[in-house]
Amino acid sequence: MTKQKATHITWHASHVERADRENLLAQRGATVWLTGLSGSGKSTIAVAAERALIERGRLAYVLDGDNIRHGLNKNLGFSPEDRTENIRRIGEVAKLFTDAGVIVFSSFISPYRADRDNVRVLMGPGDFIEVYVDAPVETCESRDVKGLYKKARAGEIPEFTGISAPYEAPERPEIVLDTQRQSVEESVEQVVRYLEDKGYLNTPTGD
Amino acid sequence: MTKQKATHITWHASHVERADRENLLAQRGATVWLTGLSGSGKSTIAVAAERALIERGRLAYVLDGDNIRHGLNKNLGFSPEDRTENIRRIGEVAKLFTDAGVIVFSSFISPYRADRDNVRVLMGPGDFIEVYVDAPVETCESRDVKGLYKKARAGEIPEFTGISAPYEAPERPEIVLDTQRQSVEESVEQVVRYLEDKGYLNTPTGD
Numbered sequence: 531m532t533k534q535k536a537t538h539i540t541w542h543a544s545h546v547e548r549a550d551r552e553n554l555l556a557q558r559g560a561t562v563w564l565t566g567l568s569g570s571g572k573s574t575i576a577v578a579a580e581r582a583l584i585e586r587g588r589l590a591y592v593l594d595g596d597n598i599r600h601g602l603n604k605n606l607g608f609s610p611e612d613r614t615e616n617i618r619r620i621g622e623v624a625k626l627f628t629d630a631g632v633i634v635f636s637s638f639i640s641p642y643r644a645d646r647d648n649v650r651v652l653m654g655p656g657d658f659i660e661v662y663v664d665a666p667v668e669t670c671e672s673r674d675v676k677g678l679y680k681k682a683r684a685g686e687i688p689e690f691t692g693i694s695a696p697y698e699a700p701e702r703p704e705i706v707l708d709t710q711r712q713s714v715e716e717s718v719e720q721v722v723r724y725l726e727d728k729g730y731l732n733t734p735t736g737d
Numbered sequence: 738m739t740k741q742k743a744t745h746i747t748w749h750a751s752h753v754e755r756a757d758r759e760n761l762l763a764q765r766g767a768t769v770w771l772t773g774l775s776g777s778g779k780s781t782i783a784v785a786a787e788r789a790l791i792e793r794g795r796l797a798y799v800l801d802g803d804n805i806r807h808g809l810n811k812n813l814g815f816s817p818e819d820r821t822e823n824i825r826r827i828g829e830v831a832k833l834f835t836d837a838g839v840i841v842f843s844s845f846i847s848p849y850r851a852d853r854d855n856v857r858v859l860m861g862p863g864d865f866i867e868v869y870v871d872a873p874v875e876t877c878e879s880r881d882v883k884g885l886y887k888k889a890r891a892g893e894i895p896e897f898t899g900i901s902a903p904y905e906a907p908e909r910p911e912i913v914l915d916t917q918r919q920s921v922e923e924s925v926e927q928v929v930r931y932l933e934d935k936g937y938l939n940t941p942t943g944d
Contacts (some may be wrong), residue, residue, distance in 0.1 A: 621810045622809040
């Protein structure tokens with residue numbers, strides 16, 4: 531019987547722990563949650579920070595609209611309930627990646643404080659790093675990289691965050707990036723320095 | 738202006754590709770999808786294979802009922818639609834992990850051929866490795882590790898796969914594990930050898 535045999539082996543009984551993966555990767559898994567208005571710079575910073583970490587030999591991965599809205603959450607719209615479910619699922623996926631030892635950059639407007647706090651509660655202490663990508667709506671609108679503000683002003687996009695729907699800024703984010711005053715490089719450096727200073731980029735050492 | 742500055746830097750423009758992560762990890766991302774009856778040995782094999790890979794310095798991660806049903810899919814039940822959505826979401830998450838360069842072991846009964854085929858279609862060639870964990874229902878029932886067959890026979894669990902709900906075996910799985918005849922060690926060896934032979938445990942070369 532397979533089952534009986536299995537009880538004789540030692541390597542089978544021992545589950546892989548998160549710490550085993552973190553030791554392998556020489557880093558600590560974490561979710562770096564970027565929140566801010568459309569055009570504030572979230573995705574640019576997430577992608578650049580991912581590259582900075584990979585170049586240091588650390589495993590990072592970006593969750594953003596491109597790989598989530600067309601995949602896992604393609605059956606969700608933009609109603610309040612769907613927005614909440616959108617963030618809930620992203621939070622659960624980020625938690626899995628964190629458990630896998632990966633440093634995840636999550637890049638979504640995520641306008642509601644309660645939704646973000648729910649993700650924080652889901653995760654262990656130190657696993658959730660909230661990054662407020664801060665820029666005045668006027669600045670974001672003047673950038674208007676995707677032309678969304680123009681459409682929102684024309685009434686083509688209802689409930690557009692910052693224009694016709696609320697954005698609730700974080701109250702105690704781990705990091706604030708003032709993208710009106712600082713460059714992308716400076717923002718990325720700030721994030722990477724935080725991760726370095728807090729020990730995320732080294733093999734975790736006990737607790 | 739941040740945006741203008743950003744256009745001057747070269748590292749920003751260059752997105753991290755999947756190949757960058759795979760080179761870092763010296764492995765190829767993949768989803769090893771274990772399917773089979775309750776009690777066939779899926780989870781035991783998944784966990785043991787994960788350990789075998791970690792011990793070789795390769796990054797692996799198990800998706801199973803423990804980390805999915807209580808998290809991402811906790812708002813799903815067991816109706817046919819919910820079962821399909823359950824597998825769809827798991828497939829999308831497995832795709833993200835595969836893109837991140839991780840070797841994922843997915844351990845779910847996943848009884849419907851169409852649901853599994855949908856996951857296969859979602860992924861690139863070679864990214865989806867279907868593993869049929871094959872054991873007669875009588876064998877699974879005699880093991881009854883979780884006491885579920887007993888409950889199903891007592892009518893306490895309606896629509897129990899193999900008893901009162903169908904299980905559709907894969908038609909062309911990449912791997913078949915006959916867990917009635919072979920030990921857990923032998924099954925794990927078979928999976929790891931497949932990954933090795935097909936080049937998943939080395940830095941990918943070319944395209």
